[in-house]
Amino acid sequence: MDSDRPLVRLTSTNFALWEFQFRVFVEGRGLLSFLDGTCPRPLPTAAIQEQAQWNQSDARVRYWLLGSVDPSTCLSLRLFPTAHEMWQHLASTYSTVNVARQFEIQMALARLEQGDRTITEYYNNATELWTEQDILTAALHPQPVSADAVKERQQTRLLNFLMRLRPEFEAARSTFLNRDDLRFEGLLSHLVREEIRIRTQANIDVSLVLEKPYLLWLAKNRHIR
Numbered sequence: 718m719d720s721d722r723p724l725v726r727l728t729s730t731n732f733a734l735w736e737f738q739f740r741v742f743v744e745g746r747g748l749l750s751f752l753d754g755t756c757p758r759p760l761p762t763a764a765i766q767e768q769a770q771w772n773q774s775d776a777r778v779r780y781w782l783l784g785s786v787d788p789s790t791c792l793s794l795r796l797f798p799t800a801h802e803m804w805q806h807l808a809s810t811y812s813t814v815n816v817a818r819q820f821e822i823q824m825a826l827a828r829l830e831q832g833d834r835t836i837t838e839y840y841n842n843a844t845e846l847w848t849e850q851d852i853l854t855a856a857l858h859p860q861p862v863s864a865d866a867v868k869e870r871q872q873t874r875l876l877n878f879l880m881r882l883r884p885e886f887e888a889a890r891s892t893f894l895n896r897d898d899l900r901f902e903g904l905l906s907h908l909v910r911e912e913i914r915i916r917t918q919a920n921i922d923v924s925l926v927l928e929k930p931y932l933l934w935l936a937k938n939r940h941i942r
Contacts, residue, residue, distance in 0.1 A: 722781060722784045722785060723735075723739050724738065725738045725739070725785070726785055726787070727786045727787070727807070727811070728787075729811075730814060730817075730818050730821070731818070732808075732811035732812060732814055732815060732818075733815050733818070733849070734852055735785070736808070736856065737856075739752075739785060740752065742781065743778060743781065746777075748774055748777060748778050751774055751775050751778045751799075751801065752778055752800055752801060753804070754801040754804075754805075756771070756774075758771060758775075758799065759771050775799055778800035779794075779799075782794065782800060782803050782804070782807075786807075790807075793806075794806065794807075815856055815857055816857065819850065819853045819857070822846050822849055822853070823850075825846055826846050826877070829843060829846065829881060830881035831883050831886075832883075835912065836905070836908045836909050836912050837905075839878075839881075839882075840878070840901075843878055847874060872899065875899055875904065878901075878904075879893070879894070879904075885915055886908065886911060886912075888911075889907060889908055889911035892907075893908075
């Protein structure tokens with residue numbers, strides 16, 4: 718059996734994220750049909766070699782499933798003889814959690830602000846929440862989303878991101894909002910440059926404060942040889 722396993726482990730709150738990465742993991746190994754049920758178990762009349770090959774492939778997927786859940790969930794999966802049945806059981810058990818998790822993410826986004834984070838840390842935190850939100854939305858509403866709707870969602874996220882920046886980024890925010898093309902690609906580099914400028918200026922100011930007593934003393938005693 719393959720030694721590699723899915724990176725994300727199923728918990729009580731991350732079913733949508735886990736489901737997405739697990740499907741990609743299995744599809745990358747050419748065994749998605751065993752997970753979604755499109756490759757059913759061969760009939761008892763099928764050749765022994767065909768049955769053995771199917772059992773081996775299905776066992777690999779079951780092995781990955783068992784390795785990506787906690788021990789208590791693992792025990793509950795003993796009742797299901799195929800990977801597809803295990804998959805269906807997990808979906809029926811955990812998919813109802815998606816709505817509650819979506820609410821949690823929405824609350825986290827409503828409270829999210831830069832605070833003492835760097836620009837990169839703030840952006841990465843927001844991106845993590847947005848990504849999970851998109852996965853949950855796709856799971857709850859699988860119908861295609863129009864390009865205009867996607868663009869509007871990105872615009873809303875960008876504006877919310879800008880609103881929660883620290884006050885010292887006000888000038889950079891105003892400059893960026895005057896652009897015709899508002900995209901995260903340009904925003905992030907723009908803000909990081911401003912962050913470096915602010916930090917450099919702060920270091921210069923500190924140096925001047927530290928040097929001021931010496932300069933005053935020097936001015937006072939410059940007549941002394």
